[in-house]
Amino acid sequence: MVVFHSEPAVNAVTADLLPHLVRLGPNLWGAAFKLMKMVPAHRIVTTAVATGDIGPDTVIVESTSGTFGLALAVNAALIGRRLVLVTDPAMDDRLCRRVSDLGTTIEMCPTPSALGEFQTVRLARLEAVRAQYPDNFWPRQYDNPLNAASYGIVAEHLAQRLGRIDALIGPVGSGGSMCGTAAGLRRHHSDLVAVGVDTPGSVLFGQPDQVRELRGLGNSVLPGNLDHTAFDEVHWCPAGEAYRETRRLHAQHALFHGPTSGAAMAVARWWSVRNPQARTVVMLPDQGDRYLDTVYDDSWLSADPRRRAAGSEPCEVKRPTGESHWTWMRWDRRTPAEVLVDRVAGG
8 A cells, every 4th residue: 555645734825934045156145035024924923813813803904015015915815814904105006916816905005294204104094994993903013023033934944054154134124034033043153243234214223214215125113123233234225236236136146036135135245255254144035026117127227317326335334324325334233322322422
């Protein structure tokens, strides 16, 4: 008699959790995700179902303009729950159509605040939507500690595949992926260097809030999940550098990613060359499907000077400046208050 041993069940969620590892240079590996936000979305939703926070009639409600919304839509569809996403025009038509096809209701906020940002507008709309559905669950991607904790499986995956990792480089938005993965890797090697990639106009590391050309990283609010003391260095990568590196990733490595990955790769390429003895991993979180009509369109890139790379070296600064070109600073695992004290003392 032939005995068939069944494989563990794999569905649309579990198949996308862990990244592929791709060699990008002599000492540089890319952690290439199909949908990185699936990691926290899956952990948050499955935990809420297990604890009863998501019941049979619970409506899941979240504010997002990016791929966390898609990850939630996949998870909600698979467990048969209604999902309402409060979003803004950064959630392009392609992504809106995809989440709608999964049964998601979209609440669009078309007009920014007086400061030109959408985060506060979306959060205000979110509260109104939650009031409509008393039985609701808010995943709170910015402040839910399960966001960062979920990346423990990513850290273990990287450590098992590569052994010692000396540096981790990646974009920062909610703070979950970099803080969680760095914490997991430091359980193996406490001296891991964590390099956060932000963008000009983001408040995450002390810059003034301004309109940002580059979306998918940075923020107009300060997330509770962002542990500033996790970071040794911070880079503020402008859109032009990110777009150029996005196209180079595709042309040279056949990695079809979006500009959040491009920003991380621009920093990783620069950093790994200057630290040739360090085994470096760069987080590449987003796929390129949403950007076929923008970043992957030469006419779109040439239409605005902000979309063209300056091609210069990043400039080291002693404090967050808010300048539009590529700058970086030694953060040295400090709190924002400690950085501010140094900034005042330094003039």
